[in-house]
Amino acid sequence: MNKKDNILIIGAGLCGSLLALRLAQRGYKVNVYESRPDLRTIDISAGRSINLALSDRGFKALRLAGVAEKAREICIPMYGRLIHDIEGNTFSSNYSGRDNECINSISRGDLNAILLTEAEKHENVSIHFNKKCTSVDIENTIANFKDYHTKEEFSVDAEVIFGTDGSGSVLRKSYYLERKFLFSYSQNYLSHGYKELEIPADKIGNHQISNAHLHIWPRGAYMLIALPNMDGSFTVTLFLSYDEGEYNFDNLTSEEKITAFFETQFPDALKLIPNIKEEFLNNPTGALGTVKCSPWHYKNKTILLGDAAHAIVPFYGQGMNASFEDITIFDAVLEENLGDWETVFKTYEKARKENTDAIADLAIDNFHEMKNHVANPLFKEKRKLEMALEKAFPNEYFSKYSMVTFKEDIPYADAMKKGRAQDKALLNMVADSDFKHTTDLKYLKEILQKVVKETNEILKEDEIAGL
């Protein structure tokens, strides 16, 4: 491990550009190759994931790299969900009982641009756009590329290769196909796909619905969500089954059917989406996949980070945050001065893998929660009780959602384990109607103690059962 090591990063998306920046700050020489054009010079969003939710784990990594304040400037804080029922009634559900806690809608492209610009300020960083990686020879750390414009094919030889090339990672595919080691690998798709639509700004450029909320239209088998953009618009995402139920992507093929679907299921949203038919028919349908794999590295030669190592579904708003947290953890391992890349890679995966597995599972849980549970009476009661507990005991009680989203120092796996036990305790308490809603502190304190006791009991019983 030497500062003069020739480091190659494949992919200059959110993870790759933050990694390049951080490695540059540590004095490494970094070459970054990106398949797409420079998004600072051309709009390449093409109707896919144009805004994302940035929260505390993401900010922690951005602070480490000194770019948190720049990111903050382009954030739109969202303090809770605003649920739209089928009659057009709305009710809000805060993300936390603590007043200051929120998640932030942010443009993927604008944030990526900030990171690229910051990385390029370092002399030891070179970023090469329009160079598509086609394969990687992992034994000899040679990556093969094709130039998008000239169609020229060329190879880059490096000492270490970082694959931050996203959920369709070419480096990861080389692990699978080269079969040089036992590669545990999974790709799992949900029954649902997604499609992005738009609620434009009003005539004077303002948001037409609350911009302090993440909007949800939960309908059981499908749902619509909307996140605000800085220009007054909202990016709307429809999550719908490919082929099951009365309405699905396979059968919504005519303008009549699309209109009928929105008129009966999302009448209030429909009024806000003027180009619904055009957008529905022209925008691509994206798949919702989870990727897990292990090992992430090959010898002292290559490693996967971010979505390339652990792509997750978007329902916890943690995809980008988890990728950024990879950089926090990787940087902490570098700080240990372990001496060689292989030890760094192994130490990093040992510290990180159970946590990225956990957030992958939590994100799938939230798919079901958002479609269904947010409109389920038991779940609503539970959230109400949790908000009261967080409000009354802001330093003592943290819901699963709060631990995952706002407590960046609790690893995902711990948040999942404790959060699930706590949810189970609460839901069973609510199901037994074993409480009343109140702001009386003495009563709430008793409830809190009961929740803590039950949660610990559940954790203890699971441990004895070896779960």
Added chain:
Amino acid sequence: MNKKDNILIIGAGLCGSLLALRLAQRGYKVNVYESRPDLRTIDISAGRSINLALSDRGFKALRLAGVAEKAREICIPMYGRLIHDIEGNTFSSNYSGRDNECINSISRGDLNAILLTEAEKHENVSIHFNKKCTSVDIENTIANFKDYHTKEEFSVDAEVIFGTDGSGSVLRKSYYLERKFLFSYSQNYLSHGYKELEIPADKIGNHQISNAHLHIWPRGAYMLIALPNMDGSFTVTLFLSYDEGEYNFDNLTSEEKITAFFETQFPDALKLIPNIKEEFLNNPTGALGTVKCSPWHYKNKTILLGDAAHAIVPFYGQGMNASFEDITIFDAVLEENLGDWETVFKTYEKARKENTDAIADLAIDNFHEMKNHVANPLFKEKRKLEMALEKAFPNEYFSKYSMVTFKEDIPYADAMKKGRAQDKALLNMVADSDFKHTTDLKYLKEILQKVVKETNEILKEDEIAGL
């Protein structure tokens, strides 16, 4: 769907040959291609999985095809585990509290031979050996083969292709590589590999240790097991980490180290394995992988069955049984006369998938149980209590192991769900020392009622928590 449909089966192992037999009995015209030579004419075991545990789910499928009695003739019943501790003490742990319940050690090759011979008795079955499938064009249902002897390459065009080509399935790989649909796929390896060794028969051809048991030498980080063969020998399997701990496959590379490992860890077994060094160094080290995927079919054209669809680790003794049960379930779907192959394939996967997922997870649980728990006091107490319950209430109480192994009419997923809840109830009761060992029926009845109540409570609470 037509009896004249030209059906191609890739793979004439246990699953493929039973499938061929059953489809032939139903009147279908079947061509089977197998990469290996005819095992009835040549010994091809090569030190891998030469005996297996046949139990009730397997027998159910064999009865359906009329070959159960032939199989029974080559079975060696095993009524429990015989645990060998490091001092050479042994204690037995029955598989069931009911006297007649056992699992059966059976030769993979001999059973496969029976199935091939039975299948070939049907005019409408042709089996072609030494023809290795190299790829499948799933859209056009054309499979490409290479002849092992002549090296000739040729294609077979079929109306329907069944992939029973095992855990390394070429048909499944074509699904992954052709990317014609969203293919959820996972391959997950344990940290441990395995190696087969042999305890030979004594001079007069008898077994040197009890042939009515499956022998286990559990040592926490690794273990040895042994199953009896008809010729008086035992096939011994060592399960050991590739690269962790003091002893592992990566560092057991010299005769001295191998001997030291067995002398300190398995002294009694070592005395029974005369060719330990030669076998250890020459026999291959196998990987322990779990494969899950979905969908199993492509349109009305192709389908995966057996290990090709769901390879599992061997620790529940259910790999072959699960593959045979595939045939039971597939046959029941055929019996419904659904009219077209695509509907048959979809109906089959819908009925089957959650159950093969469950046995995959249970088999991994048992890896940890066999290495560790069987020597763990809490676990031993629990098994003792369970045996007393099964003995006292043979028609009322069934352990998780009994439901999986002996209750062929309980689907794996139900056995897992109920069995895990029951285990949790029992383990927590044992941990609280909330019982005493006795054969007093009145007292045991109270215990049974308590277990049932706690189990139902656990299931109810999990359901409320959405688990």
